[in-house]
Amino acid sequence: xxxxxxxxxxxxxxxxxxxxxxxxxxxxxxxxxxxxxxxxxxxxxxxxxxxxxxxxxxxxxxxxxxxxxxxxxxxxxxxxxxxxxxxxxxxxxxxxxxxxxxxxxxxxxxxxxxxxxxxxxxxxxxxxxxxxxxxxxxxxxxxxxxxxxxxxxxxxxxxxxxxxxxxxxxxxxxxxxxxxxxxxxxxxxxxxxxxxxxxxxxxxxxxxxxxxxxxxxxxxxxxxxxxxxxxxxxxxxxxxxxxxxxxxxxxxxxxxxxxxxxxxxxxxxxxxxxxxxxxxxxxxxxxxxxxxxxxxxxxxxxxxxxxxxxxxxxxxxxxxxxxxxxxxxxxxxxxxxxx
Numbered sequence: 001x002x003x004x005x006x007x008x009x010x011x012x013x014x015x016x017x018x019x020x021x022x023x024x025x026x027x028x029x030x031x032x033x034x035x036x037x038x039x040x041x042x043x044x045x046x047x048x049x050x051x052x053x054x055x056x057x058x059x060x061x062x063x064x065x066x067x068x069x070x071x072x073x074x075x076x077x078x079x080x081x082x083x084x085x086x087x088x089x090x091x092x093x094x095x096x097x098x099x100x101x102x103x104x105x106x107x108x109x110x111x112x113x114x115x116x117x118x119x120x121x122x123x124x125x126x127x128x129x130x131x132x133x134x135x136x137x138x139x140x141x142x143x144x145x146x147x148x149x150x151x152x153x154x155x156x157x158x159x160x161x162x163x164x165x166x167x168x169x170x171x172x173x174x175x176x177x178x179x180x181x182x183x184x185x186x187x188x189x190x191x192x193x194x195x196x197x198x199x200x201x202x203x204x205x206x207x208x209x210x211x212x213x214x215x216x217x218x219x220x221x222x223x224x225x226x227x228x229x230x231x232x233x234x235x236x237x238x239x240x241x242x243x244x245x246x247x248x249x250x251x252x253x254x255x256x257x258x259x260x261x262x263x264x265x266x267x268x269x270x271x272x273x274x275x276x277x278x279x280x281x282x283x284x285x286x287x288x289x290x291x292x293x294x295x296x297x298x299x300x301x302x303x304x305x306x307x308x309x310x311x312x313x314x315x316x317x318x319x320x321x322x323x324x325x326x327x328x329x330x331x332x333x334x335x336x337x338x339x
Contacts, residue, residue, distance in 0.1 A: 010130070010141070011148050017128045019114065020149050026090035028058040032112070033094050034101040036246045036275065037063050039202055042071040042080070043164025044094040044116070044138045050076045050160065051151040060084040064103030068244055069207055074163060075156035092116060095138040097296040098123045116141055121287055121296030136174065136181040139164025143184045155192035162193040167202050170252060175282040175300055210248040213240035217250050217265065226261035226325055228254050229318065231310055233268045245269060247277060255279035261328075262286060262321055266314050269305065274313040277303045278321070289324060293317070 014020055023029070031049050033041035042063065049061040053076075061080045071077060084105060091112040096102055097119035099112075106112060115126030118135040135141050139161040146153050165185055169177055172185070189195055216236035222229055232247055242248060247265045254263035261284050267275040276293070278286040278301070285299040295304020306313045 010132075010144050013130060014145070014148050019128065019130075022090060022113070023052075023149050023151075026057065028060075028088045028090075030060045030084050030088035030091040030105075031062065031094060032084075032091070032096070032102045032105050033061075033063045034096045035064050035103040036244070037065060037068060037071075038246075039071060039167025040137045040139055040164040041095040042067055042074070042077070043160045043162070043167070044142055045080060046074055046076050046160035047139060047142050047157045047164065048092070048094065048116075048146065048151075049079075050154055050157045051146050051149075054152045054154050054157075055150075060088060062105060064105065065245060068246075070202060070205075071163065073201060074160050076160070090114075093126060094142075095119075097121050099125045116145070119296055120298060121291050121302070123296075134178070136176050136178065137165045137168035139168070140181055140184050143188055153191050158188040158191035158193040159198060162188040162195060163198050163202055166195070166199055171199060171203050176298070206248075209240050209242045213237065213242040213248045214250050214253065216240055217247070218253070221254065223260070224322065226259065227264070227318070227322060228257060228260045228262075229264040229266065229314070230254065231266045231268070231314060233310060234270065246275070251277045251279050261325060264317065264321060266310060266317070268310045272307055272309070273305050274308060274310050275303065275305050276313065276317055277301075284324075284328060286321075286324075289320060292320070 029052055031045055033045040045061050045063060049059045052059045062084050063080050064082055066082055067077050067080050092114045093102055093112045094116055096117060112126040115129045116138060117131050118133060118138050118141060120133040122131045124131060132141050143161045162185060165181065216239060217230040217232045220230050247267050251263060251265045254265065261281050263279045265277045269275055278290060280286045280300050287297050287299050287302045290297050290302035290304045293304045293306055295302060297303055
């Protein structure tokens, strides 16, 4: 597998590929976040986009599914569009592990110029790939990259990037947290980002519709040993009047339960598709499960969009996930016996 872990310092990679010179020379830059955006994708989009605008660039900030209500309070979010304006001379994807995550923004056969991401399953699909699987968030990479590109770090950019960092680490408590991430957060606070307020807006506050959507899923929650799951249908979304196509972060609620190794939420989409989200405890890797179904992500948090009925997708995924847990259980028993 072609995996670039960015073992060299970031400034070396930037220099080797002439990224700073290309960004400085570009006049019209396209930035694309992934479908069903989360805090890291929107935060990264705004963080880099506002820095480029402050440097005098024309920038199209594209989120194919718009901006979730949670992040519409960020400065500059009203400038995010669903489709780009033609004529860009440099294109960057943000927080996208594969090209399909860009929602069809790029015509068949066209590659972005630069891919900036932190997913271990990234397919390195652009002309140049800055993929750092050791980073806790794409926003973390960008916080270090923006000064290297000689772009201004405005307060609005810092707030957007800190939002991405806070949300992707669930408030600095995921198992991949590092001193580096905390130092990046501190540097963004020094630029004027209000950590406590961004934390409250991103992780504490919920809309009435989101909580009502949770209720639809929680009442159907099931468990088999260390595996817990639930489903959200199109009818559930309509009943809750929830505007998004995601699970409103219900997966985090399921994953917080005691004695659960893997949590899954199945979200029915239109056109015969189902969005599957996994969360796992440290030591359990669900990224290869997701990759086997054509998705990707991180060892502890991965996802995929699959074709098929909600019932059939749920059955297939649960069987494969249970098989993984059974294998892990056997390995643990063997290790205990050997000890």
